[in-house]
Amino acid sequence: xxxxxxxxxxxxxxxxxxxxxxxxxxxxxxxxxxxxxxxxxxxxxxxxxxxxxxxxxxxxxxxxxxxxxxxxxxxxxxxxxxxxxxxxxxxxxxxxxxxxxxxxxxxxxxxxxxxxxxxxxxxxxxxxxxxxxxxxxxxxxxxxxxxxxxxxxxxxxxxxxxxxxxxxxxxxxxxxxxxxxxxxxxxxxxxxxxxxxxxxxxxxxxxxxxxxxxxxxxxxxxxxxxxxxxxxxxxxxxxxxxxxxxxxxxxxxxxxxxxxxxxx
Amino acid sequence: xxxxxxxxxxxxxxxxxxxxxxxxxxxxxxxxxxxxxxxxxxxxxxxxxxxxxxxxxxxxxxxxxxxxxxxxxxxxxxxxxxxxxxxxxxxxxxxxxxxxxxxxxxxxxxxxxxxxxxxxxxxxxxxxxxxxxxxxxxxxxxxxxxxxxxxxxxxxxxxxxxxxxxxxxxxxxxxxxxxxxxxxxxxxxxxxxxxxxxxxxxxxxxxxxxxxxxxxxxxxxxxxxxxxxxxxxxxxxxxxxxxxxxxxxxxxxxxxxxx
Numbered sequence: 001x002x003x004x005x006x007x008x009x010x011x012x013x014x015x016x017x018x019x020x021x022x023x024x025x026x027x028x029x030x031x032x033x034x035x036x037x038x039x040x041x042x043x044x045x046x047x048x049x050x051x052x053x054x055x056x057x058x059x060x061x062x063x064x065x066x067x068x069x070x071x072x073x074x075x076x077x078x079x080x081x082x083x084x085x086x087x088x089x090x091x092x093x094x095x096x097x098x099x100x101x102x103x104x105x106x107x108x109x110x111x112x113x114x115x116x117x118x119x120x121x122x123x124x125x126x127x128x129x130x131x132x133x134x135x136x137x138x139x140x141x142x143x144x145x146x147x148x149x150x151x152x153x154x155x156x157x158x159x160x161x162x163x164x165x166x167x168x169x170x171x172x173x174x175x176x177x178x179x180x181x182x183x184x185x186x187x188x189x190x191x192x193x194x195x196x197x198x199x200x201x202x203x204x205x206x207x208x209x210x211x212x213x214x215x216x217x218x219x220x221x222x223x224x225x226x227x228x229x230x231x232x233x234x235x236x237x238x239x240x241x242x243x244x245x246x247x248x249x250x251x252x253x254x255x256x257x258x259x260x261x262x263x264x
Numbered sequence: 265x266x267x268x269x270x271x272x273x274x275x276x277x278x279x280x281x282x283x284x285x286x287x288x289x290x291x292x293x294x295x296x297x298x299x300x301x302x303x304x305x306x307x308x309x310x311x312x313x314x315x316x317x318x319x320x321x322x323x324x325x326x327x328x329x330x331x332x333x334x335x336x337x338x339x340x341x342x343x344x345x346x347x348x349x350x351x352x353x354x355x356x357x358x359x360x361x362x363x364x365x366x367x368x369x370x371x372x373x374x375x376x377x378x379x380x381x382x383x384x385x386x387x388x389x390x391x392x393x394x395x396x397x398x399x400x401x402x403x404x405x406x407x408x409x410x411x412x413x414x415x416x417x418x419x420x421x422x423x424x425x426x427x428x429x430x431x432x433x434x435x436x437x438x439x440x441x442x443x444x445x446x447x448x449x450x451x452x453x454x455x456x457x458x459x460x461x462x463x464x465x466x467x468x469x470x471x472x473x474x475x476x477x478x479x480x481x482x483x484x485x486x487x488x489x490x491x492x493x494x495x496x497x498x499x500x501x502x503x504x505x506x507x508x509x510x511x512x513x514x515x516x517x518x519x520x521x522x523x
Contacts, residue, residue, distance in 0.1 A: 036442065047449035050465035054455055058311045193304045199311050208307035 012112040019103070019116025023090055024123050037086060037124065041079040041132045045072065049139070052198060060203050065229040068141040072132075073153075073224035074197050077217070079132055080157040081164035081188055083125035087117055088168020088184050095176035095260070110261065114169065114253055121165040122158060129157060145230035152235065153227040159242040160220060164188060166249025173256030176263070191217050200225075216241045269365050276372020281379055284342055294338045294384055298331035299391055305330075306395075309454060317458055320486045325399075328392040329481035330453045332409070333474060335384045336416040337444045343377050344424025344437030351432040351519070360520055370425055370512050374418050381417025385410045401484040408494070409484055415501040416477060420444070422508025429515035451475040473500045 027033050049071040056067035063070045094100040100113075107113055143150065168184040175183070195217035196204055204212055212218050223238030267275075306324040313321050320326050350356040359369060389399065389406050399405055427437050450468050452460065452475040460466040469475050480497020483490035 040442065043446050043449055046465070047454075050462040051450070051460060051469070052309075052312075052454055053465075054315055054459040054461045055309075055312060058314050060311075190300070193301075193308070196308070198308050203311045204308065205310055206307055208304070 012109050012115055015107045015109055015112025016116035016119055019113055020119035020123065023087075023117065023120040027090075027120070027124060033086075034127075037083070037128055038131050040082075041075050041128060042135055044078060045075045045132060045136060045139075048074065048198070049136070049141075055198055058199060058203065061199060063200070063225065063229060064231060065142045065144045065225075068136065068139060069143065069228050070225060072136045072141055073221060073228055074192075075132055075136075076129065076153070076157055077160060077220050077224060078192055079128045080125055080160035081192065082185075083128055084121045084161045084164025084166070085168045085185050085188060087121035087124065087165050088172045089178060089181060090120065091117055091169050091172035092176065092178045092180060095172065096178055100176070100260075104261065110257060111254070114257055117169060118162060118165055121161050125158065125161040129154065143228055145228050149227040149230055149232075153224055156220065156223060156227070156238060156242060159239070159246060163242055163245045163249060166246060166253050170249060170252035170256040173253065173260045176260060191215060195221050197221075216245070269368055272364050272368035273372045273375055276368060277375035277379065280343075280346065280373045280376030283346055284376070284380055294335055294342065294380075295387055297338070298334040298388065301334065302327055302331050302392070303395070305454065312455060312459075315455075315459055317456070319456055322396065322398055322486075324392065324395060325397045325485045326456075326482060327454070328388065328397045328485060329478045330448065331388045331392070332385055332413045332416065332481050333448055333453075333478055335388060336381060336413065336420045337441065337448075339377050339381055339417040340420035340424035340427075340444065341437060341441050342424070343373060343421040344428040344440070345434045347373060347425050347428035348432060348434040348437050351428060352434070356519075366516065366520065370422075370516060373425060374421055377421035378414045378418045381414035381421075382410050384417070385413030388413075397485060399485050400488040405484040405488070409481060412480060412494075412497060412501060415498070415505065419501055419504030419508050422505055422512050426508060426511035426515045429512065429519045432519070447472060447474045448478075451478060453478055473503065476500045 049068040052071070053067045055061065056063070056070070091100065094103070103113060104110055145153070167188065171180050171184045174180075194208065194211045195215050196212050201209065201212055201218060201222070219234045219238040219241050222234040223232075226233035226235055302324070306327050309327070310323045312318060313323050313326075318326075347356070350359075356369075386406075389409060393399065399409075401408065424437055424440070427440055428434075431437070450465070451472045452469050457466065457469055457475065460469055476493075476496040477500045480493050480500075483493035483497075487493070
């Protein structure tokens with residue numbers, strides 16, 4: 001007699017696909033989820049690229065692709081990180097509703113749950129980044145980098161989705177409540193805005209220059225702006241930082257999953 | 265025989281103010297969130313003062329106006345959430361069954377909001393001055409800033425009340441916040457209107473009433489006494505209050521009928 005059979009789809013990928021399908025199905029059918037995730041990046045793009053375009057004339061500001069492209073990279077970075085963060089919210093909501101606990105009891109391999117939500121984060125990000133990029137191009141954004149540079153830019157953005165997801169999922173698995181939402185998004189929001197958002201690092205003065213100089217978000221923005229303009233800056237550093245953060249937050253998420261397992 | 269209406273309003277105003285002051289998680293966003301954004305923007309956008317046509321060399325004096333608007337918008341969230349909690353917990357219904365006048369039910373809340381609006385405006389002025397902002401209109405200007413801040417907070421608070429009365433849900437009130445933040449983003453919050461170079465953005469900022477509210481606060485900090493800017497700012501704040509009160513009257517009627 002053979003050992004107990006594993007249920008169909010109980011492996012990592014089977015569980016991941018089921019989680020991803022369900023969450024994306026919910027996301028696409030609920031305007032209260034999809035609309036804010038698309039509207040907020042567009043509002044940032046409109047208000048920063050449109051409202052602050054005069055900053056492109058500040059002495060010392062020299063960005064070959066123009067101010068819209070300069071701000072587009074910030075919006076792309078923010079959208080990527082927040083696509084990951086919002087998926088952490090989904091994890092927390094699924095715990096509050098009791099769905100995640102049932103899922104943990106049913107799943108043959110619980111790491112598949114983590115993987116499934118990661119697929120959700122990436123899928124959501126693809127939708128958001130496509131919309132934001134289309135609007136930016138329609139608004140006249142210039143790209144002076146080549147195809148390989150753009151591949152690098154979107155590759156970096158997808159890594160940042162996983163960074164945002166890793167952080168927020170770790171929090172969500174530990175707290176298992178949407179009340180931990182501010183804990184997920186406030187640090188990311190602060191780190192993003194303590195980087196050179198409006199002007200290059202060289203034009204920042206005082207304490208914010210000191211903070212931005214050691215902020216990993218500065219490397220992400222610098223690399224993204226370098227890739228979109230074709231004048232590379234800190235590209236390798238940004239990819240190294242993103243990969244290191246994925247490893248760290250991956251461990252953070254898996255230990256969070258174990259904490260959730262113990263409480264289930 | 266019921267207490268006079270002023271006593272009813274006073275009792276509810278006191279309750280509303282204490283309820284907010286006793287909850288640090290409600291005070292934190294009101295006080296610190298606008299100041300953190302001010303610190304970040306004042307440092308990050310300092311180079312904007314190098315633009316030809318920028319009205320001052322101190323970006324913090326220019327940007328501090330936005331803190332008053334953000335604070336007023338937090339009043340919307342806090343007031344609306346508190347009222348929605350009272351509706352959800354049944355407190356509002358029990359209150360409505362007492363001989364208390366209908367006017368006092370909401371007026372008490374709004375008087376509390378006005379007091380908190382004045383308090384938070386005073387805090388923003390003090391911290392702004394400590395970090396290098398210059399209030400050109402002097403001590404009298406500070407009083408006008410506090411009055412305008414209180415009026416704006418009351419106006420936004422009335423909109424929060426109307427939303428809570430209509431929906432009875434704190435979550436729905438919280439959902440209003442990003443919507444109002446869009447109004448700040450699409451205004452002259454970061455640059456003066458003469459430096460908004462993108463045509464469509466300039467048009468939206470011209471039509472956006474929040475631009476005029478911001479410019480009224482800003483005028484006191486960087487120009488001194490500018491009657492036209494103050495008239496427009498007070499008109500916008502009063503307009504928001506009247507619209508908010510109109511919605512409160514309509515939604516209160518519906519809520520009390522359901523009760």
